[in-house]
Every structure is written in structure tokens, then in C-alpha cells.
Ligand code: CP
């Protein structure tokens with residue numbers, strides 16, 4: 319069944335119903351199939367799309383650009399030093415101007431209030447491409463990958479291990495609560511999601527029959543899981559906290575022993591990326607213990623991380639087409 323999402327923003331999945339989330343995932347699966355078959359519906363012909371980035375990005379930026387190109391739209395990248403936003407011009411004025419020229423606006427940055435401010439004043443759909451608080455388009459790609467693997471979301475046993483209070487943990491928890499998963503945050507107790515977000519997720523879980531578990535006991539948290547998910551231990555903007563996070567999270571590294579502790583041979587490994595899994599990056603050479611996942615798991619048979627990365631493009635395309643076309 320198609321849903322009318324025209325004109326909607328996507329700031330957090332908290333604003334979307336389970337049926338709408340399911341629709342976007344199925345639509346993305348459909349768009350992936352069409353692209354594989356060489357079919358390009360060009361549903362966004364002549365649309366102009368602004369891509370504002372205060373923080374760097376590989377996947378999100380490229381997903382928006384390729385999705386625009388596939389659908390006949392024109393993307394414009396606006397990096398943090400390219401436009402007046404924040405320094406000489408308020409979020410509200412920037413939104414009003416961009417909304418007069420563009421048909422949709424993607425924002426990636428620090429404060430979640432910034433993307434809310436853009437949405438309040440743009441008059442065109444605004445999509446959150448990551449803030450310190452939420453990363454909703456990532457969750458659509460993650461859940462699409464789960465659905466492609468297991469054929470369903472409801473009842474899937476899903477552990478998010480590591481920094482349990484970052485944008486990924488918050489967003490996965492909300493998504494899982496909406497979609498009826500058996501969701502666990504496996505993290506040190508002082509890195510659990512903030513109480514207000516936990517409370518919101520509990521409200522969604524009461525409707526969907528999702529279960530939400532918070533534990534600092536790794537073996538208990540991952541037992542029986544279908545999906546083990548992790549993210550970097552220090553997010554963009556938190557680089558000064560790397561040594562402290564390594565000290566706190568070293569026992570939460572996803573490695574083969576943790577995958578074995580699921581007791582499930584079919585369990586898969588997911589990661590939003592970028593990931594530290596070897597010493598081939600500048601930061602990993604500086605902090606050799608930074609790896610949140612072992613290279614063996616990252617590169618091993620359970621890993622679906624590059625399907626997940628590809629799915630960023632199909633899901634972002636689905637969001638743009640559903641909210642604009
Ligand atoms: N997963 C993700 O958002 O990747 P980028 O930071 O490369 O966009």
C-alpha cells in the first residue's frame with residue numbers, strides 16, 4: 319500500500335508510523351530492483367536539492383548525489399565554509415532563502431535544533447542526514463538490510479553494542495521500538511541513552527510489542543541475537559574523548575568471541591560506517607586500540623556492512639521520492 323508522504327520532513331523516525339517506515343523500506347527494495355534492471359523512473363525530474371554539510375560524509379553525501387542523478391534531480395553540495403549559515407546568517411533566514419530556490423534540503427551537522435530550525439522555516443521537505451542526536455536515514459538502510467537478510471523486522475533480536483548514547487543508539491532504539499524488535503543496548507551503564515529518549519522509545523514499544531533491554535553484561539546482551547551492531551566509540555566532534563572511550567569500551571569490542579556468544583550461526587554483523595577495524599587509518603595508527611570491531615568480523619562471512627552502505631542510496635532515494643514526487 320502506498321502512503322502519501324508528500325511534503326513531509328524526516329528529522330527522526332519518531333515522527334513516522336510503523337506502516338510508513340515499512341513502506342519506505344519496501345519502496346527502497348523496489349527501487350533497488352529497478353536500478354538493477356536498468357530502469358530509472360526519473361521521478362524527481364528538474365528538482366533541485368540542497369545538501370548542507372557541517373560535518374564530513376562519504377556515504378550520506380554520495381547517496382544523496384547518486385539518488386538525485388538517478389532520479390533526474392540536481393544536487394548542490396553546500397559545505398560548512400561555502401555558505402553563510404550560522405556565522406553571518408541565521409538558520410531561519412538560510413532556510414527561507416534555500417526554500418525559495420530548492421525543492422528539498424538535506425542537513426548534516428551538530429545540533430539537532432539546527433535541522434529542526436531549517437524544517438520550521440524552509441517551506442520544503444528537510445531531511446536529517448545526521449545530527450549529534452539522530453541519524454534516521456541510516457536506520458532505514460539498516461532495517462532494509464535486516465529485511466533483505468531475514469525477510470522481516472518484527473521479533474528480530476538486535477543488539478547495539480558500544481557507545482549507547484550516540485546518534486546511532488538513539489535512532490536504532492526508536493526505530494526498533496516502532497517496528498517491534500527485541501532490541502538490546504549493550505553498553506556501560508553511564509553510556510545508556512538519555513532517560514527522555516528511553517521514555518519515548520518505551521511509549522512506541524508499548525504499541526508495537528517491542529522489547530527494550532539495557533545491560534552492561536555482554537554475554538547476556540548478545541545471547542540469541544540475529545544482529546550485532548556497533549558504531550565508533552567517539553563520534554564526529556568527540557575526538558578529544560577517544561582515550562577515555564577506549565578505556566571504557568575495550569571489553570565491548572565486537573569480535574569472534576562476541577559473535578559466538580550469540581549462539582546463532584546465522585547472526586549478522588552491521589555497522590553504519592566509517593569503522594575502525596584495522597590500523598589503516600590515521601586515527602587508528604595514533605590510537606591502536608580504537609577498533610570497535612575486529613578485522614576478522616568486519617571482513618568475515620557474517621558482515622553485511624557494504625550491503626548496508628549501498629542501501630543508504632536506495633533508502634535515501636525512497637525518502638526523497640516519497641516526500642517530493
Ligand atoms: N554512515 C554514514 O552516515 O556515513 P558517512 O558519515 O560517510 O555519511
Ligand code: NVA
Pocket residue numbers: 448484485486549550552553554590591592
Ligand atoms: N556516531 C557516528 C555515526 C557516523 C555515521 C558519528 O556521529 O560520528
